[in-house]
Amino acid sequence: MNEPIILLIIGIIIILILVFLFYPGKGIIARVKRSKNASKKILIEDALKYLYNCEYNQVVCSLNGVAGNLSISADDATDIISKLESLGLVDAKKNELVLTPDGRSYALRIIRVHRLWEKYLADETSISENEWHKKAEEIEHMLTPEQANLLAAQIGNPVFDPHGDPIPSENGELPIKKGKLLTEMQPGEFANIIHIEDEPYAIYSQIIAEGLYPGMQIRMIAVSDKRIKFVANGEECVLSPLIAKNITVGIKKLEKKISENYKTLSSLKVGEQGTILGIAKSLRGQQRRRLMDLGIVPGTKIEAELESVTGDPVAYRVRGTTVALRKQQADRIYLEG
Amino acid sequence: MSDSDLRKETILAAANNLRWEVGDNLHDTLMESIYENATSIANKVVEYPDKKQAFSLDRTLDKVLTSRYLGFPIMFMILAVVFWITIVGANYPSVFISSILVDSLHPMLKNFTNSFMPWWLSGLLIDGAYLAMAWVVSVMLPPMAIFFPVYTLLEDFGYLPRVAFNMDPLYKKVGAHGRQALTMAMGFGCNAAGVVATRVIDSPRERLIAIITNNFSLCNGRWPTQILIATIFIGAAAPAYLAGIASAAAVVFVAVLGITFSLIVSWGLSKTLLKGEASAFSLELPPYRPPRLLQTLYTSLIDRTIFVLWRAVVFALPAGMVIWLIANVTIEGNSLANHFINWANPAAFIFGLNGVIILAYIIAIPANEIVIPTVLMLTVANLGLNNLGSGSGVMFELDSVADTAQILHAGGWTLLTGINLMLFSLLHNPCSTTIYTIYKETKSVKWTVISTFLPIILGLTVTFFVTQLWRIFS
CATH class of the missing domain: 1.10.10.10 (Winged helix-like DNA-binding domain superfamily/Winged helix DNA-binding domain)
Structure with missing residues (x-):
């Protein structure tokens, strides 16, 4: 009579144990793996x-x-x-x-793997940017220099990681540090974000939450001891100096200045037309290539054609075909204002 | 180092230094400027002929098919009609083919081979291999020959991309691609074809999710099992005037449960195992066009029906021999099948199933269609009911549902066994054709193993808890 009850309890216990063992990030297995890393x-x-x-x-x-x-x-x-x-x-x-010189070259080897891995995660996987640094912290101790070179070759020998940090070359060369802090900008000045410091994590995730990323063009409005106010992606953004200090800006030579007036693709209403200005730098790797394949490149005319039942995704007409894009993507494609 | 080598080194070093200067997006900048130039040239010299008429018709259709109020009702109606046509329409040709291949040709072949072969060879070849193959062809061919062309017609007309477009928000929430709605619908016809259909999903992560969860679509091979068991056990448990509705509702419930599982598992996979795989969304909505009937018939028959059927037949032949062998090879006076059934019974009891069902699902792996005939054959053999069936190791099915019910009841089946069989039929490993197709499509042993065992684990877990709760509360 009680047999099913006992079995039921045993079943629940087994499931609890499995959850306890395998829960991602917090389970026993994940903890053991982590403690082993702290060697x-x-x-x-x-x-x-x-x-x-x-x-x-x-x-x-x-x-x-x-x-x-x-x-x-x-x-x-x-x-x-x-x-x-x-x-x-x-x-x-x-x-x-x-x-010492030996210590420096050792450190550069580790940093090279770290930044290469961050670049790889950003371009080739869908892991969110909050986790790039954490994962790279683990992998940097595992790859040999040979493996790092293979990885670099596979992702096109990149010279910057997704935070805008230069990746040391195989021989440990790095460019001289350039640019200035966001807090040192003058009102009215144009610049590109070239680097966002990814440590400490609490500040980094605040910056990410604001939607800021390396490569983004910004225009300074006001700098004071209390707050830094600037325009990024057509939207006003306010940061405290403590946070703004973690952002480095610079002027890039090859970059053309994006006009001050632009809007996002997602702001188009059905039936409206616009001309594409560019794709945000935060759409990377495969996502970016796919959009370009579809003809979403500067100068192309695009028209919002159709909303789906719930309003997301929206179908756009571009180069004679109709392509549906999610809002999350359309937010990061810019049109002439 | 020679002079030219030195020069090369210097140039390379200079180039490397310059790379720091130009920034991280040189490739994109180059590509974009090339496109930009091309566009400005094309705008000057290319004229687009006026296609307004067809285009506005397209837009009107789109407005209706993706409208807030009509979009989903139209979609459900069309899909319901497709399934109804498939299930009802397949019955007649299925009976016809079965009467030729199983009822007429099988005894003829048997008599013919018996005249010059030893009994065991003709049993192995005709009762085993031939019969399994005949069964798979007669049950699998008709629904596929109906479902695939209808599906392809909808695809060709341009309606299916709109379904994906409408369903995308739901799939986005579980980390999948809107087109998974289509591969899932294809899975209702055949999981192997559904797995092949995931090729339309161009993003690697979402494609893997669609492949692994496709098995949760109740395929054509499992519908008849569901309907039969629902009629025998659920229908019989309801009052007579509700029997039809109750069993139909049970089958629909199982199908909806499958969809629910596919969404939950998609969500779980995208959060854990597949977290890191690359992902890129885009969905093209091609213009509507009148379907090309003949071409559609041809391609869906060759590309999908024959392709799937051929793979199933290839797997059915050896499986038929195995089925015949385990029923006929005896150790200490008992067949291998009986040994296994008696051995597995206690464990199967915990999951509210029985040894016959477990064995049937193991040996009927080539096709879900032969699960019920195998179950009947094994039950009869296990009970020693020699007056029923067609002989040792010969699969059979009965025309009358009542007779089938009688055999199952004699085998000790209860309402709980019926419910659990329906659940296990939904949540168990894909058939060997699908497993092979998954391997061909993913080229990965890891994902093939996961797609194979994940549903079994889920199925055993679900039946286990259903059984314990049932036994506690009844």
């Missing part, structure tokens, strides 16, 4: 990377900085640094930690 080698490599970033940004780097960045205790940080010294990768002078 000494990884700490050493992360420390080198941090030291290199300090050097590149011309900031003095201290032991406390290392401990804070790797979220480890000061004792552990001392441990790591002395290990790095004994390997001949770091010189410790008074309060300052300096990379």
Whole structure:
């Protein structure tokens, strides 16, 4: 009589155990994988990377900085640094930690894999941009230089990662840092976002939530101690200086200036026509190529033809064919205003 | 290093340095400017002939077919009519082919081969291989020969892309492509053809989702099983005047359950296993045009019907032999089938099924169409009812539903067994034709294995919980 009840309970327990084990990100298996990653080698490599970033940004780097960045205790940080010294990768002078040439090239190898992987995730997969950095943090410790070269060749030897950071070449070359911070712009100035710092994560995700991305053209309206106000994609955007400091801007030579008046494809009402100005840089890789294949390139006339039952997707007439696009895509295609 | 090598190195280094200067989107900028020039030239020199008339008719049709109030009702009506034509219309040719291949030709062949072959060879070849093949052809061919041309006509006319267009929001929510609605509808005809049809989905991630979930569409081979079991068990449990409606409602419920599962699994896959696969959406809406009848008939018969049927036949031949062998090879006086059934019964009981059903689903993997004949043959053999059926290892079906019900009841089937069989028939591995097609389309053992075992695990889980709850509350 009670048999089905016992079986039912056993069944539920098995399912709970499986969920407990395999739940993505939080399950036991995911945790074990993560804790295995926190090995000494990884700490050493992360420390080198941090030291290199300090050097590149011309900031003095201290032991406390290392401990804070790797979220480890000061004792552990001392441990790591002395290990790095004994390997001949770091010189410790008074309060300052300096990379040796060997340490620099080691750090650049890690950074190269990290940025290549971010570029790969952005262009070839549908993983969301919030996760690029996290995934690259894992993979950077696993690929050999040979594998990194193969990967680079496969994605067209890119020179910038999707955040706008330069990717070190095979021989460890990097361009001199250029551009200025968003907070240093003058009102009325035009510029392109060339870099968005992806650490700390909390600030990065706020910037992403605003819809800002490297390559985007912006026009500054007002700069003050309290807020930075500028136009991006035809919309006004306000950031606090604390956040704006994580954005670097610069002027690109080959880029033509997008006129001030433009609107998104999704703003077209059925029956209205427009001329395409361009596709946002945030539509990448396969998505971008597909749109171009369909004839969505600058100068082409496009007309909103038909709304589906729920209003999304909308069918557009372009080059004599009718193509349905989702709102999420149409938001990122610009028309002459 | 020679002089020219040195020069080459210098040039390469200079080029590499310049790459930092031009930025990350040089390729796009180049391509866009080429297109831009081409467009401006084309605008000057190309004239488009006036096609206003046809175009405005298209727009009127589009306005109706994708309108807020009429869009979905029209879609459901058209699909209902297609399925009704397929299920009802297939019955007559099916009976006709079956009467030739199974009722007439089978005994003739049997008598003929018996005259010069030992009994086991003619049993293996005629009762096993030939009969399985004949069964698959007679049950599979007619619905496909009706469904595929009708489907292709709708496709050719231009209606199906509009269905995808209307359904897209729903599929977008579960991380899939609107065209999955079409491949799913195709799956109702045949999962193997549905898997091939996913070629229209140009985004790799969404295509994989569509392939893996296609099996949740109740295919032609499973409709007859559903209808038969619903009539015997659900219909009989309802009051006599409601029997027809109750069993029809049960079948529709199972089909809708399949659609629900396909959406849930799509969502789960896009959030977990397939999270990283590339994704790009676009959906072309071709102009409407009068369907080309003859060409449609030809292509749907050759490309889809014959293609699927051929693969099914290839798999049915060896499976027929296996079916015959396990019923006729005996160890210690009991056939292999009986050994397996008795061994599997206790485990199957937990899932509210029985050993016969488990064995039938394992050996009838080439086609869902032969599951019921195999179940009947195994039940009769297992119970030792020698007066019924056509002999050891020979699949059969009965004309009368009442007789079929009698055999199943004698085999210990209850309403719960019936319900679980309907659920398991929806949620089990795809037939071997579909599995092979999935492998051909994905070229990946991993996705083939996942598409094969995911539905079985789901099916066993669902039947398990249904069974326990049923036993607790009844």
